[in-house]
Amino acid sequence: MTAVSSATSDRAVALQLEGVQLQLGTSSMHFDLSRPTGSVTAIMGPSGSGKSTLLNLIAGFLTADAGRILIEGIDVGHLPPARRGLSMVFQDNNLFAHLDIATNIGLGLDPHLKLTADQKKTIEAALERVGLQGFGRRLPGTLSGGERQRAALARAFARRQPLLLLDEPFDGLGPGLAADMIALMLEIRRDVGATVLMVTHDPDEAKMAAGHVLFLSKGRIIAEGAIDGFFERRDVPELARYLGTDSSPATAAQKRPPTSPLP
């Protein structure tokens, strides 16, 4: 990999991975990357290529065997997830099912739930921001899938962390709803000034949301670049195979992402 950070100054770099390595079972991961502040990056790649592992390393759920991870210039390698300055939205289970929406967001503001009047206002504002005003006392189970993801975004909005990690957050919502959610996410990103990394398998989603793509295969970033024209590239065989744009019919089955719910 060639470094892409040389053009930007250190202050503007929100996230940097330098020679990060991890051995997971039989597969070895190796990541180098650098993303500027405020950017939205799509992370793509076939099943098992290490997309989620990459997010887990950045979030601190996994510890690298070697290398450095810097968030806003600070080496976070030994910091617990809560102190790395990030929010995260997963495909599902972002909210504790037995706690109401307001409490779920409140936990993001004060883990001991001793909320000040200001913090309570913040929760209300966040709900309003995502179009869920009045939902505070409701349990996640009574909300639709899209509404739950909005609530998760509301928590990220309320927390105002510099880094926002999204792990296939809009999967299974349907194209129309997903588009709305992406728009909402982009607004929030702008409000907060966050840098976004989003794992997705849908090129259309990536095009809507991101300005930049990292394409992973077998634990490495094998291609990256601006979103424009990225999916038309033919110089990366793995990418072509992933998108199903190569001529071999055998790869058609590969196109369906592995994360779809099992029948």
Place this chain on the structure above:
Amino acid sequence: MPSKTTNFTLSAMLAAGLAAATPLAAQTADRELTVYTYESFVAEWGPGPQIEAAFEAQCSCDLKWVGVADGVALLNRLKLEGEEAAAGVVLGLDTNLVTEAKATGLFEAHGIDAAAVEVPGDFADDTFLPYDYGHFAVVYDSEAIAAPPASLKELVEGDSNQKIVIQDPRTSTPGLGLLLWIKKVYGDDAAAAWSQLKDRVLTVTPGWSEAYGLFTSGEAPMVLSYTTSPAYHMVAEETDRYQAAAFDEGHYLQIEVAGLLKAAPDKELARQFLTFMLSQEFQQVIPTTNWMLPAVAIEADLPDAFDKLVKPATSLLYEPQVVAENRKAWIDEWLNAMSK
């Protein structure tokens, strides 16, 4: 799932199991006598093995012991089995139980000359023959207790941290003995005495063997046993460590008896055994195996150790009739006091 072979194996094992549950037949001797007794009598260190060898030598028969936990359990078993009890002789009841045992109607008169019997109080009965006697006593470990209780009162009122193991009066003759002992001394206050003694009781065992085993293994520093028990440790182990505590109020007497069952398969052999029971061969074995005093004067001298034992100044004993009338009520009283 099991194939035919495994099915076969299963049934074969089952058949073997059932077969094994039935007693092994085919003994060499043609006559057979079964004697119901208590557990410690037939232990390898008890009188059972020697007596069996001696009797079999003169009867050309096969003597079989069946041991239950203790003396009262013997009576329970008889009541349960009724006339189907597969024994000729029952050995190990005591005078406290004879009236109740007779009331079962399962015994018949022994018809044996008991003139040689010499037991305190001159107990004589046409159905039950005494074979040994002794006095109940609290036996203590002198390495664990410096000042043993000198009276029943001191035992009852003493330090509850110094534990004693006793036997259940519903199954054990020593257990019943202590119950009667306390009744004799305390009378109507017996229940209160038991309530007080309760905290000192580590555990209540169904039989004497288990209690004495717990005591010698160090689980408790005191046990309910006999004045004669220390003789065992002096003779067999050559130690004075275990001693009986002499009680001011006197000691309750136990006379152990045997009787002949009406339904005995071979009454002649059963009577032969009862006669043998009063003979020197049987009686001389008793002091140093059952560690009780013989019911018939023996020709050989008792070991010196017997001279060093506690000699109760007062023997306490209820008439069999009184025990029979009150046993159930007194045991309920005990249960009530002990379960508080």
Place this chain on the structure above:
Amino acid sequence: MSSLLTRAESRAAVLGGVIAIAAISVAIAVPVTALLWRGTTGEAPDLGFDSYLLRVTRFTLLQAVLSTLLSVALAIPLARALARRPSFPGRVWLLRLFAVPLGLPPLVAALGLLTIWGRQGAVNDLLTGLTGGEPFSIYGLSGILLAHVFFNLPLTARLLLLGLERLPQEYWKNAAILGLGQWTTFRHVEWPAMLQPALAAASLVFMLCITSFTLVLVLGGGPAATTLEVAVYQALRFDFDPSRAVFLAVIQIALTIAALALLRLTGGRDDVSELMVTGQARPDVHGRAAGLVDMTVILVAALFVLSPLLATLVAGLSADLPRLLTEAALWRAGLTSLGVALCAALLSLLLALLLIRARLQMPGLGAQRTKHGLDALAGAAGSLVLMVPPIVLGAGWFLLFRGARGSILLPLILIIIINAMMALPFVMRVLEGAYRTAMSRNGQLALALGVTGLSRIRRIDLPALARPLGAAFAFAMALSLGDLGAIALFGNDRLVTLPYLLLQKMGSYRTADAAGMALILATLCIGLMMLADRSVSRQRSGTQKNPQKNKGRMP
């Protein structure tokens, strides 16, 4: 749901179910009727008996409540520590170890606990050495509680752990990112997940403790610590007082029914065997001190469960095993035990299969009402078994046959019936889920292929169920092998099982022999339990498609 059996098979299944229900009803109704009949015709218990009765009932409840509270209260930190440490070396073995007490003969456990916690045991040595105070006494309430916690803490911890590990992985990630900390995580994530399993486990433990017999018999230490079950046994074998036994038995049945209602109310349907061997990654857990606390909790619990087992092993090995193994009495008892256990397990399995088959036999027969009635009846038959504990069941048969004296075969059959009834709820539990899955997987296919009748049972249904059947069989055998209740009532010098012989050896204080026999019995039962555990877990790993993601070292 459409029927997965042909009409003929349906009819056969229903018939089988009816037969099974009838058999179970007879096995339970007959002795209970005998008890009640005896109770109404026999003389009334005397005055003075009332207060004893009251005290026994009170103690039965007291020890069950305390045992339950202790087991659950201690299981909470233990399950939590185990969930927080998903991948320490030996975790797999520890969870396997926690399955052992469930099948361990209570008598063996009591002996092991006495070795460790008795006056001469390691714990007292340590305590008196440290404090110089009076030794702790294992007899009485403390011993009963200790033994009940030994049996139920691992079970409860497994149930709670299952509750925790069922939570989605994202919860722990969220907790980590939000920085919830230990207390908040416990209050808002872990505790809500453990609450329902804790209630279910509590009612299960309460049920088990209220019918506890052997442990109370051996460790109770006298009338002050007697439960109804033991009192029923003593009334029959110590006092030969049937009317008293009947009175106690009726109260015992009332208590069990109440406990059963509680169990239904809390809906304990969790199957501990679902527990995964490796836990979920816990990114929210960090810090050395917390790790030290967790591992200490786990280590203490492991020692608590392991020490009596090790004591059994050490004492057993120092016994004269070669001589013991040449004793005819041991072989007789062993073969009797195996024979009884085999028959009881087979009977239990047969009844369970008939019941389940009839129960899952949905429409297709036309008459909806019959089906519902049958389903309810089959369920009720299962409950019936729980309502009448083995000793009470035995007491009924005992009175009916006046102790079943004089015969070998009759008491043997009664013991087999009682043991089969005892194992039935557990067997049903293991088999029902497996049977449901197998039927929905193969039922349509079998119909389509036209494989029916016996050939279908042999070629399709049984092979698909081989593993759960094996597990249920092994478990039922272990339960029967370790049972002392039925044999305590019916045993005599001609009918002796291993636990009965062990009790006799303990009674005559042949400590070394008892230790050797305890080891033999424990080996048999633990071997069976391991077999059951393995066949279940292998089956699970065979069907599991999605290996868990994101396993790895945590900061």
